[in-house]
Amino acid sequence: MRYAVDLNALAAIVGANNVSARQPDLAAHSIDESYVAPSLPDAIVWPDSTEQIAQVMRYAYEHAIPVVPWSGGSSLEGNPVPVAGGIVLAMYRLNKILNVNEPDLQVTVQPGVIYDDLNAHLRRLGLYFPPAPGSSDVATLGGMVANNSSGMHAVKYGVTRNYILQLKIVTPDGRIMEIGSRAKKSTSGYDLVGLFIGSEGTLGVITEITLRLMGMPEQVASAVAVFDTLEAATATVYDAVRYGLDIAAIELLDAGTVHVTNVQQGLSLREAPTLFVEFHGSKAGVSDQTAYMQEICNDNHCLSFESADTPEQRSILWAARREARNSIKLYHAGEVLMSGDVCLPMSRFGEMVTFVHQVSTETGLQIYAFGHAGDGNLHTEIIIARDDEAMARLGNQATERIVRHALSLGGTIAGEHGVGLAKKPFIEQEHGAAVDLMRAIKQALDPRGIMNPGKIFA
Amino acid sequence: MRYAVDLNALAAIVGANNVSARQPDLAAHSIDESYVAPSLPDAIVWPDSTEQIAQVMRYAYEHAIPVVPWSGGSSLEGNPVPVAGGIVLAMYRLNKILNVNEPDLQVTVQPGVIYDDLNAHLRRLGLYFPPAPGSSDVATLGGMVANNSSGMHAVKYGVTRNYILQLKIVTPDGRIMEIGSRAKKSTSGYDLVGLFIGSEGTLGVITEITLRLMGMPEQVASAVAVFDTLEAATATVYDAVRYGLDIAAIELLDAGTVHVTNVQQGLSLREAPTLFVEFHGSKAGVSDQTAYMQEICNDNHCLSFESADTPEQRSILWAARREARNSIKLYHAGEVLMSGDVCLPMSRFGEMVTFVHQVSTETGLQIYAFGHAGDGNLHTEIIIARDDEAMARLGNQATERIVRHALSLGGTIAGEHGVGLAKKPFIEQEHGAAVDLMRAIKQALDPRGIMNPGKIFA
Numbered sequence: 076m077r078y079a080v081d082l083n084a085l086a087a088i089v090g091a092n093n094v095s096a097r098q099p100d101l102a103a104h105s106i107d108e109s110y111v112a113p114s115l116p117d118a119i120v121w122p123d124s125t126e127q128i129a130q131v132m133r134y135a136y137e138h139a140i141p142v143v144p145w146s147g148g149s150s151l152e153g154n155p156v157p158v159a160g161g162i163v164l165a166m167y168r169l170n171k172i173l174n175v176n177e178p179d180l181q182v183t184v185q186p187g188v189i190y191d192d193l194n195a196h197l198r199r200l201g202l203y204f205p206p207a208p209g210s211s212d213v214a215t216l217g218g219m220v221a222n223n224s225s226g227m228h229a230v231k232y233g234v235t236r237n238y239i240l241q242l243k244i245v246t247p248d249g250r251i252m253e254i255g256s257r258a259k260k261s262t263s264g265y266d267l268v269g270l271f272i273g274s275e276g277t278l279g280v281i282t283e284i285t286l287r288l289m290g291m292p293e294q295v296a297s298a299v300a301v302f303d304t305l306e307a308a309t310a311t312v313y314d315a316v317r318y319g320l321d322i323a324a325i326e327l328l329d330a331g332t333v334h335v336t337n338v339q340q341g342l343s344l345r346e347a348p349t350l351f352v353e354f355h356g357s358k359a360g361v362s363d364q365t366a367y368m369q370e371i372c373n374d375n376h377c378l379s380f381e382s383a384d385t386p387e388q389r390s391i392l393w394a395a396r397r398e399a400r401n402s403i404k405l406y407h408a409g410e411v412l413m414s415g416d417v418c419l420p421m422s423r424f425g426e427m428v429t430f431v432h433q434v435s436t437e438t439g440l441q442i443y444a445f446g447h448a449g450d451g452n453l454h455t456e457i458i459i460a461r462d463d464e465a466m467a468r469l470g471n472q473a474t475e476r477i478v479r480h481a482l483s484l485g486g487t488i489a490g491e492h493g494v495g496l497a498k499k500p501f502i503e504q505e506h507g508a509a510v511d512l513m514r515a516i517k518q519a520l521d522p523r524g525i526m527n528p529g530k531i532f533a
Numbered sequence: 534m535r536y537a538v539d540l541n542a543l544a545a546i547v548g549a550n551n552v553s554a555r556q557p558d559l560a561a562h563s564i565d566e567s568y569v570a571p572s573l574p575d576a577i578v579w580p581d582s583t584e585q586i587a588q589v590m591r592y593a594y595e596h597a598i599p600v601v602p603w604s605g606g607s608s609l610e611g612n613p614v615p616v617a618g619g620i621v622l623a624m625y626r627l628n629k630i631l632n633v634n635e636p637d638l639q640v641t642v643q644p645g646v647i648y649d650d651l652n653a654h655l656r657r658l659g660l661y662f663p664p665a666p667g668s669s670d671v672a673t674l675g676g677m678v679a680n681n682s683s684g685m686h687a688v689k690y691g692v693t694r695n696y697i698l699q700l701k702i703v704t705p706d707g708r709i710m711e712i713g714s715r716a717k718k719s720t721s722g723y724d725l726v727g728l729f730i731g732s733e734g735t736l737g738v739i740t741e742i743t744l745r746l747m748g749m750p751e752q753v754a755s756a757v758a759v760f761d762t763l764e765a766a767t768a769t770v771y772d773a774v775r776y777g778l779d780i781a782a783i784e785l786l787d788a789g790t791v792h793v794t795n796v797q798q799g800l801s802l803r804e805a806p807t808l809f810v811e812f813h814g815s816k817a818g819v820s821d822q823t824a825y826m827q828e829i830c831n832d833n834h835c836l837s838f839e840s841a842d843t844p845e846q847r848s849i850l851w852a853a854r855r856e857a858r859n860s861i862k863l864y865h866a867g868e869v870l871m872s873g874d875v876c877l878p879m880s881r882f883g884e885m886v887t888f889v890h891q892v893s894t895e896t897g898l899q900i901y902a903f904g905h906a907g908d909g910n911l912h913t914e915i916i917i918a919r920d921d922e923a924m925a926r927l928g929n930q931a932t933e934r935i936v937r938h939a940l941s942l943g944g945t946i947a948g949e950h951g952v953g954l955a956k957k958p959f960i961e962q963e964h965g966a967a968v969d970l971m972r973a974i975k976q977a978l979d980p981r982g983i984m985n986p987g988k989i990f991a
Contacts, residue, residue, distance in 0.1 A: 178880035180775070223720045234718055236727075237695065252966040258876040259908045260692055261945035262681045262731050263952055263963055264989055265971045269694075269727035273720050290777035317638070319748035359817045418716040422636035450717045487719035494721055505721055508710040512978060513723045519977035520970060531722055 077160030078140045080118040085162070088130040093121040104145055104155075104163040108210075110413050110459070111153035111496045116143065116163040125243060125251055125282040128164065132280065133249030135162055135525055142247075143527045144276040146186055146215035151414045152495030154222060154275050158529040164280060166217050172196055173283065181240065181257060183285045186217020202288040205232035207324075208491075209400060216284050222493040223273035227324040227396070230316075230449035231355065232289065234491070236272045243283035244271060247521045257285060270516070275493050276527040278520045292355035295323070296365050297389045298382040300350045300372040305329060305432065308348040309425030311375040312448040315352075316421050320367055321360070324353035325449035326396045327428070332403065332445045336395040339402035344395055347378065350448070351396045353389075399445050403456050413470045415455035417481035418490030424451045430480050431455055434473050440466075442473065452490035453481075479504070494531045502532050535618030536598045538576040543620070546588040551579040562603055562621040566668075568871045568917070569611035569954045574601065574621040583701060583709055583740040586622065590738065591707030593620055593983055600705075601985045602734040604644055604673035609872045610953030612680060612733050616987040622738060624675050630654055631741065639698065639715060641743045644675020660746040663690035665782075666949075667858055674742050680951040681731035685782040685854070688774075688907035689813065690747065692949070694730045701741035702729060705979045715743060728974070733951050734985040736978045750781070750813035754823050755847045756840040758808045758830040763787060763890065766806040767883030769833040770906040773810075774879050778825055779818070782811040783907035784854045785886070790861065790903045794853040797860035802853055805836065808906070809854045811847075857903050861914050871928045873913035875939035876948030882909045888938050889913055892931050898924075900931065910948035911939075937962070952989045960990050 076096075085094045095101075096118045106113035117140075122128045135142045141161025148155065157163055170187035177200055184193060190211045194203045207226040208214045214224060220242070225234035241255035255261070255268035271278055302308040312325055327350055328336070334346045352368055354361040365382050372380045383389050395402075404412060419427050428444055431453070435442040446454040455477060457470045478488050478501050488494070488501045503510055510532050517524075517532075534554075543552045553559075554576045564571035575598075580586045593600045599619030606613065615621055628645035635658055642651060648669045652661045665684040666672045672682060678700070683692035699713035713719070713726035729736055760766040770783055785808055786794070792804045810826055812819040823840050830838045841847050853860075862870060877885050886902055889911070893900035904912040913935060915928045936946050936959050946952070946959040961968055968990050975982075975990075 176878075178775070179878040181878070223724075225718060229718060233695075236724070237691075246970075250966060252970070254964070254967045254970070256876075256945040256963070257878045257943045258945040258948065259879065260683060260687060260876050260910055260948050262949055263945045263947040263956070264731075264960055264968070265974055266681075266694070266724075266727045266731055267967055267970055269724045270974075273722075273724055317636070357818065357821055359821065360815065363815055363817065418714075418718050420634075420637040420639070420715045421717070452718055485715045487714040487716040487721045489721040490716065490718050491720055498721070502722055505714070506712070508708060509712045509725055510722070512704075512710070512712070512725055515977040516723055516728075516974060519973040 076117050078117045080140060080162060082118060084134055085118065085120050085131065088134065089120050089122050089127050093123070095119045104157065104165065107148050107150045107153060107155055109151050109153045109495065109497055110411050111156055114156050114158045115160065116157035117160045119163045119165055121165045121168050125245060128245045128280050128282055129249045129251050131162065131164060132245050132247060136248045136523060139523050139525060141525050141528050144217065144221070144280050146217040147213050149210040149213045150218060150222060150495060151416065151492045152497040154493050154495035154530065155527065156496060158496065167215060175200065179257065180288045181285055182288060183283060184216050186215060186281050186284060188216045190214045190216065190219065197288060201291050203291055204238060204286060205289050206235055217281055220272055220281055220284055221274065221276050225491045227326060227447060229447060230325060231321065231323040236269065238286045239268055239272055239284060240287055241285040242268055242271055242281050245280040245282055247279060247523065247526050259287065273493065275495065275530055277517060277530055278526060294356060294358045294361045295389065296354045296361040296382060296384040297393065298352045298365055298368060298380060300352065300380045301345050301378045302348045303376065303378055305348045305428050306425060307375045308350055309428055309448065311350060311372055311377070313421055313425065314371045314375065315368060316449055318371065321354065321356065321364055322352060322449050323355040324351070326351040327448040328396060328399060328445045329443065332399050332443045333395065335406040336399055336402040339405045340394050340398055342395055345378065351393060400456065403443050407458050409461060411459040411461055413457040413459055413474055415474060415477055416490050416492040417453055417478060417486050417488060419451040419453065419481060419484055419486035421451050423484040423486065424448060424453065427453055427481060427484060427486070431477055434476055438469055438473050440469060440473055450490070496530060499531060499533070534575050536575045538598060538620060540576060542592055543576065543578050543589065546592065547578050547580050547585050551581070553577045562623065563614065565606050565608040565611060565613055567609045567611045567953065567955055568869050569614055572614050572616045573618065574615035575618045577621045577623055579623045579626050583703060586703045586738050586740055587707045587709050589620065589622060590703050590705060594706045594981060597981050597983060599983050599986050602675070602679070602738050604675040605671050607668040607671045608676060608680060608953060609874065609950045610955040612951050612953035612988065613985065614954060616954065625673060633658065637715065638746045639743055640746060641741060642674050643741060644673060644739050646674045648672045648674065648677065655746060659749050661749055662696060662744060663747050664693050675739055678730055678739055678742055679732065679734050683949045685784060685905060687905060688783060689779065689781040694727065696744045697726055697730055697742060698745055699743040700726055700729055700739050703738040703740055705737060705981065705984050717745065731951065733953065733988055735975060735988055736984060752816045752819045753811060753813055753847065754819040754840060754842040755809065755811045755851065756823055756826060756838060758810065758838045759803050759836045760806045761834065761836055763806045763886050764883060765833045766808055767886055767906065769808060769830055769835070771879055771883065772829045772833065773826060774907055776829065779812065779814065779822055780810060780907050781813040782809070784809040785903055785906040786854060786857060787902045790857050790901045791853065793864040794857055794860040797863045798852050798856055800853055803836065809851060858914065861901055865916050867919060869917040869919055871915040871917055871932055873932060873935055874948045874950040875911055875936060875944050875946060877909040877911065877939060877942055877944035879909045881942040881944065882906060882911065885911055885939060885942060885944070889935055892934055896927055896931050898927060898931055908948070954988060957989060957991065
């Protein structure tokens with residue numbers, strides 16, 4: 076035990092059944108989906124309300140005990156791993172949809188609500204929350220706000236940040252407050268909501284989220300285009316974005332990723348660089364866009380172009396992309412996946428993908444490359460044999476080369492997975508002296524340094 | 534002189550010709566477009582570079598002298614009025630477009646570049662920056678970032694915040710740093726860019742701005758719909774938004790505003806509540822949208838509906854809206870305009886407009902109401918005779934009633950004009966304890982309190 080957490084004091088707040096220091100509970104909250112080393116907390120609490128969270132925070136603040144909010148645990152950079160020990164605040168039972176404000180196309184939810192569950196609930200109203208993270212079946216709204224998550228539909232609809240109107244938060248010293256506004260626009264004071272979005276639990280606890288929603292599109296069409304080379308595929312993405320096509324998703328899979336999805340999902344896609352594209356709009360609109368897209372693909376000498384506008388056809392086309400990471404994980408069961416997530420200015424995306432393949436060739440490591448190409452967001456998965464330290468070192472070196480190359484091309488070290496632990500070594504190189512401003516803000520809002528310590532920056 | 538500003542020390546930084554403490558220069562930088570009382574600074578400097586600004590800040594920091602960045606002076610809440618005296622940092626000569634990164638649809642500008650000038654420059658590339666503030670011929674990019682400005686096209690394209698990728702800033706103690714990323718998405722550390730946007734010059738000086746651009750729409754169509762009652766007009770706005778029309782602008786003018794624009798612009802519009810609507814998209818798309826809009830207007834019993842799709846016709850239709858505030862100003866030359874800027878959740882916008890007219894009736898004050906209806910953003914102009922203190926008191930009371938009513942309907946005190954001085958009395962009511970977080974951030978980033986002191990919160 077790194078901190079002498081008083082379980083009785085916590086039990087007095089949340090009830091004895093909602094506190095644990097049992098080994099299996101601690102272990103279950105010691106690691107996310109990333110490859111960083113597990114770290115055990117000293118206690119888990121499962122609060123039932125904002126008021127309970129405030130009381131837990133007051134206890135922790137008084138005793139200077141670290142607190143880490145934990146919702147889905149599906150993050151990929153070690154974001155909620157309790158590296159300093161202390162209390163894990165398990166948020167996933169706070170999973171109520173509190174209020175659908177249908178006249179204003181808004182919804183208020185607790186942070187434990189899962190993305191897919193929210194959209195299933197909203198479907199009957201013809202509404203939805205568009206960002207579409209890859210792990211949509213496990214990603215919680217709280218985690219999405221904490222990490223500013225996004226996904227396939229960000230290219231058209233933007234990221235989580237673009238949808239959050241208001242948050243209820245608990246400060247590190249246990250004050251409850253609301254930040255933001257339910258008006259669609261506001262210029263009233265500093266953008267506190269924006270600051271909390273993407274702060275990875277380091278500034279306070281988010282206990283309620285009000286977000287705006289979109290109406291479901293009248294028509295959805297999708298297409299799959301296969302190319303001989305990665306260069307042709309990425310040139311196509313660039314042309315589509317540059318010529319202003321109204322793309323709702325444009326996803327790239329390299330040949331290796333197509334291969335493992337074929338094996339794991341029982342598909343028979345041609346194993347070559349492939350784009351999955353989606354259009355949302357009116358019937359006439361998506362048909363126009365699909366035709367433009369086909370033209371651009373042909374100009375870039377695609378090997379094939381297949382479009383679909385029924386839900387059944389679409390879901391087959393999309394199975395490959397949606398399940399890309401899962402397929403890699405299953406294919407390499409027993410091995411370790413080192414996940415990457417850089418994001419580039421659009422004109423440099425192609426170079427970046429080529430560089431990743433070059434690193435793979437040079438190191439002999441298997442590296443899969445895929446991602447939200449329309450945003451310049453490239454994901455990589457480096458395959459490492461379990462307990463092979465030399466290979467892990469090689470993987471870390473490859474990750475470092477990829478991240479530094481992204482920076483040299485004007486990109487960012489984190490497109491949508493946040494910084495957590497895994498990207499922390501690179502934050503100074505990306506932001507330079509601006510990290511000092513982040514530190515000053517952290518110090519101002521969390522003076523005792525108890526909120527998810529050890530993350531984002533040193 | 535409130536501060537003993539050493540003009541020689543400033544002249545050594547920016548050159549003797551670029552410093553002034555002459556009365557006309559001080560007076561020209563003592564008041565913006567708002568009705569707040571003028572306040573003279575002690576000195577004006579016109580810097581030529583980021584490096585000079587950093588040196589000015591180091592001088593001011595050392596001597597604890599207030600510094601107020603001043604770009605267009607077109608703000609409406611007293612945002613840059615130097616209430617504490619000190620140095621006005623005149624940014625409007627820093628008006629270069631530094632770099633158009635056409636492959637990535639980005640541009641880097643100095644803060645003194647005027648909105649219309651930027652878009653004129655970009656037109657040959659088929660690109661533009663969409664927010665469209667009302668004072669587009671004088672509003673600078675620096676001011677737009679500082680106030681998170683928006684305007685007619687925000688309903689489709691979002692506000693300034695949604696376009697800013699990277700800022701070069703100078704901290705209050707004179708450090709130069711870059712914040713943000715040129716990648717379209719980033720989850721790398723705290724959103725410092727977001728914090729500076731809308732901070733009204735209270736956290737540091739913005740010296741370079743990199744923003745993303747949009748491609749100009751293939752087709753633009755517009756329409757004007759006239760209604761018997763304000764209720765019918767606002768119900769139409771609500772229906773159009775709720776049914777998900779892809780509106781690029783939807784502007785409301787009340788009958789009084791139409792009257793003064795007729796008089797001042799030589800138009801002969803029917804003097805009744807009027808909506809000005811614009812659609813951007815493909816030829817087929819805008820034609821579909823215009824037809825849907827006409828249907829919604831008919832369902833709400835519009836008196837007339839006129840559409841146009843040539844630039845000439847459109848510019849006549851739009852003259853009224855674009856010049857609304859100017860027309861009121863000219864019509865009431867010699868009188869004072871108290872400008873208002875609340876923003877409501879969409880479902881409450883109609884109630885808000887009705888309330889404003891009720892306040893006008895009850896007080897006998899002439900109040901014009903117009904605004905960016907599709908965002909729920911209502912502007913008001915209360916007409917006050919010059920030097921009539923009793924009337925000014927009545928006007929302030931009316932403003933207070935309007936703002937408090939907006940809050941009671943779940944709205945915000947500032948839709949797009951910021952807080953400045955005029956909205957400062959209401960910030961606690963809107964944000965409650967969250968204002969303490971804003972204060973903590975201000976204290977952390979500007980520990981000597983020299984950046985535009987006296988603004989936003991007490």
